[in-house]
Amino acid sequence: MHPDPAPSPPVPDRPDKPEEACGVYGVLAAGQQVxxxxxxxxxxxxxxxxxxxGIAVFDAHQQVRLHKDMGLVSQVFDQQVLERMPGDLAIGHNRYSTTGSSKVCNAQPVVLNTRLGPFALAHNGNLVNAAQLREELRAIASELTSTTDSELIAFALQQAVNDGLSWDQAIRRAAARCRGAFSLVIGTPEGLFALRDGHGIRPLVxxxxxxxxxxxxVVSSETCGLDIIGAAYNDDVQPGEIIHFLQGDPSPQRSRWCEEPAKLCVFEMIYFARPDSRFFGESLYSYRVRIGEVLARETPIDADIVIGVPDSGIPAAIGYSQVSGIPFADGLIKNRYVGRTFIQPTQAMREAGIRVKLNPLPDVLAGKRVVVIDDSIVRGTTSRKLVAALRDAGATEVHMRISSPAVTHPCFYGIDTDTQDHLIAAxxxxEEITSHLGVDSxxxxSKEGMVEAAQAESSHFCTACFDGQYPIEMDESVRSSKLMLEPAGIAATVH
Known part of the structure; x- marks a missing residue:
């Protein structure tokens, strides 16, 4: 047996899947509680x-009130805080750190002043030329208050406005200086702007x-952000598109700022986005059921029940069950009444088997040959513990099926994956992963099955975490920071 993988970075019990992108939001609505x-x-x-x-709101005098802090939305805001933020235009942001550490100075939105007044910017994605952009902005480096690439975008925009450009012109110039993934919402005294990078790697609707x-x-990272407030979906912000929304104007001003081939992150489809969010005209729940159906056809096995790892593995498990004929069952219960906990269990607690998020059902699992469906394995740590818990609950066989290809390459575009030496499939x-996890199979x-199930043009997706085909050029220093195991010729696979 191959030695166990090297330990993950010192964050206890990180999940065996890519960790979150960010969420951006914007509302322009006169007379509403934005x-x-x-x-x-x-x-x-x-x-x-x-x-x-964080939320930034423009009031009637085009001044910006900003409130942001560490924690969940429900922890950062209460009704008293929101009542102190009247206005007609608001920009919001949920953060998971990709560039810049987890501390309050890196929270968004970013608010800066210009000759044309203040603006607020929220960013989902990750720049691959952040170091270069910081060097280009070195004249104002002393003014930087964070370590995020999002603030660099904001300072590039501020610089362009102060050079005499209009908001639209300045946003285009700032965007042209950025390489990587960026879906942006920007609040200005002239209204709300939304744009995506040329490849459209992160979603925006x-x-x-x-x-x-x-x-x-209303602008949102996903359609679920429209649904919750009763807003009707109009369209996606297209890759390379900039949209200017004016107060009270029923026809936003849409134009292209660049032309590149579309490369939506396929992990948005598999895992990140909510199952009720709509991509390509349907909910992601439907897509995830289909990849489960494809998985069943590609990887059949004799078993008694199919279970999914809540919540993201459930739709694929249902699809697997429907095609295989193996009954679907709830074998794992998720604690749905807690958000992310910042209190980590001690090592002794972990060794004693503390289960913060998932608990198996022995009544369902005992004496059964179990197919367990999950959407991905990144490090192999929590998956191994999950398998042990299923066996402790009485499962006689555990067959793991993953509704995505093996993750062999890190992401540079807004998903927090480790360096390549921490990716178990790299x-x-x-056979070694099978043995390490303790599963029977x-x-x-397959990558082909994953893309075909999307019922969209296969070339429209970024699949770099599965095949190393990165769509955006990046400096060698950026590549080498994460591509620990690649041969010297890795540059040949980076476009």
């Missing part, structure tokens, strides 16, 4: 980031509140 609407929008997007939350002629606009063979969904 701070409250943004609060609920961020509440719907809480799954995208649990480290910090917009819709309207009330009747379309009222010109009340270092161990399938292990199989992954």
């Amino acid at each position: 701070a409250n609407l943004t609060y609920f929008g961020l509440y719907a997007l809480q799954h995208r980031g649990q480290e910090s939350a 917009f819709g309207h509140l009330g009747e379309p002629h009222q010109g009340h606009w 270092r161990l063979t399938l 292990l199989a992954y969904l």
